[in-house]
Amino acid sequence: MKNLNREFNNSVNNLPIKVVQFGEGNFLRAFVDYAFQVLNDEVGFNAGVAVVQPIEKGMVSLLNEQDGLYTLFTKGIKDGAEVQEKILVKNIIKGIDPYKDFKAFLALAKEKELEFVISNTTEAGISFDENDTQEMQPPNSFPGKLTLFLHERFQYFKRSKDSGLTVIPCELINYNADTLKTIILKYISLWGLSGDFKHWVLNACTFHNTLVDRIVPGYPKDDIEEYHGQLNYKDRLIVSAEAFFLWVIEGDAYLKEKLPFHKTDLDVRIVPDMQPYRTRKVRILNGAHTAMVPLGLLYGNETVKDTVDDSFTGTFIHSLIFEEVIPTLEMDKRELEDFAKDVLDRFRNPFIKHQLSSIALNSISKFKVRVLPSLLEYVQLNKRLPLKMVFAFACLIRFYQGQWKGVDLPLNDDAAIIDNFKKLWDLPNLSNTVHQVLGNTYYWDTDLNNVDGLSEAIELAINHLEANGVEEGFTKFVDSYK
Structure with a gap:
């Protein structure tokens, strides 16, 4: 059985990078990347995802070996009946390890069509580290990395308001986006970054609190032969999840227009208040x-x-x-x-x-x-x-x-x-x-x-x-x- 990659799958890798995603774990791949795949397939959203490994040890190298491809199996009960589905997710364009290639990480900030930043760095990921400095390549914390990333984009696009990003964290803490923004502002102050940059973060970028809900057991190692029996390739990044899917995002009509999930069957709700x-x-x-x-x-x-x-x-x-x-x-x-x-x-x-x-x-x-x-x-x-x-x-x-x-x-x-x-x-x-x-x-x-x-x-x-x-x-x- 051949390994999964784009040559074997005969799929091209030409989607523009519209999403930078901090985190390569099972949940994001079974939830966010799946959601954007549905947008691409059903609405022609045409969004590629660049994945950033948020900690020093991770799975980006394996993701790159498979050219960003992996299979998602969903299983569950709906109205008393079993439902099962499998889908090849193919919208990840590249994976980057900022600990090994910091320049490639910052280069993502210069992507012209980039619109969204997504994250799931665990509940502990949205935290302030007083030891982080602007000179570190990269800083320890996710908010520290994101601050440098936003600053690079701010400078490259010459403070253009149009270059601002939509930040949608998926960490399981209440008011996740508000907390993330507060920490970024703290780094701006700690590092002595300009008032113009702070103004750009507050006025050109938007931060959206979220609620995510899907059980993702992950890689089915105990039943992997059964899963591979349903495929004609070997996939080392198979991920399993329940059929249920709910993503609640605080936002307005403009965000709903930017993320047209209402044109799909996915239960994504863009609402004024997610509480x-x-x-x-x-x-x-x-x-x-x-x-x-x-x-x-x-x-x-x-x-x-x-x-x-x-x-x-x-x-x-x-x-x-x-x-x-x-x-x-x-x-x-x-x-x-x-x-x-x-x-x-x-x-x-x-x-x-x-x-x-x-x-x-x-x-x-x-x-x-x-x-x-x-x-x-x-x-x-x-x-x-x-x-x-x-x-x-x-x-x-x-x-x-x-x-x-x-x-x-x-x-x-x-x-x-x-x-x-x-x-x-x-x-x-x-x-x-x-x-x-x-x-x-x-x-x-x-x-x-x-x-x-x-x-x-x-x-x-x-x-x-x-x-x-x-x-x-x-x-x-x-x-x-x-």
Whole structure:
């Protein structure tokens, strides 16, 4: 079987570079590069991508060996049916390692048709490094590299406003573009760059906050022969992803015109404010994930799919989302319910095995961000407790005891949190344990004992858990409120 490259594939490499992309990893290739490939194929967008390796060790050399080509396999569940697709992505024109060829990196800034800067350098990538200098080739940080890149373009095109770039970071932090711009301005000040350059960055360039959503397991090394069996070439950069795709970008009508995704079937939403979409994702998708982990593990499930497929835990999670979480959100109810249905389809994806134990990491902090706001909002709106979220909360607290029915539980959290729970579970009675857990403002940023009836409900739920197990315990817990 021959290796994948443009000679073998008989494809040309003549697209103009419209996108500079910081990052060559699985996510960007399965998400952003795929999206621009769809734009090229369906709208004639004619955009080539130049990929910049953001850290010293990376995959640019392998990408160049395959002339920027790779195969994306998408698999998932849609409306209860399995969907699969494979596509050859061929819009990457070149890959550049700025640690080996800094001049080639700066030369990208001089590309006349360049319009967009995309990045995914991990959540830690958008950070300020006080040790970065203008003379470094390159600076350590991604924002430092981008500052030099923008300065090179500013000088080469003689401050032309038309040469400004549209910067769309995809790192998984809130307000990612705002944060990136703030750090760039900090470097401009630190390095003593001109006021004219600062003005150009602020007025010629635009920075757009984003929300990205797609599960990308990446290179399917355990099943690579099966994947290669569907191809007539050897591809060392195969990437697998779920079928679901959502990209929310803050922008106006002008950005929508520049990026005409509305002319494709891709779910790319250019909106004035992406925060409602972020809240929707955190509360529904992430919230359901977090709520199901202790519940599912105590019940005996191993994976997310096990949990949503089971007649009890699946119904529990479905009801928690539709009856308790969605009513607390301000977006259109139909849109929220459609998103929730997609989430449950994603959880059922047979091609992605999400072990509950592997997503139990930092469950306390996750519960605070993902579930607790829905619980508190529900209480405020309805003047009563959301019993499924409360029971899930009880399961979480019981989970942090560390054992269930003589078996060690997969606690994976800060050592101080685990040690503190051990001490709390050694208290002489359950009421004290629950009171101190709920009163720990380090965990929750507030004293949850002040939520009317919550402490008593958690204690009651844990007692039913201990006496009757998860399913019967939940039934008896709910019955006590009838």
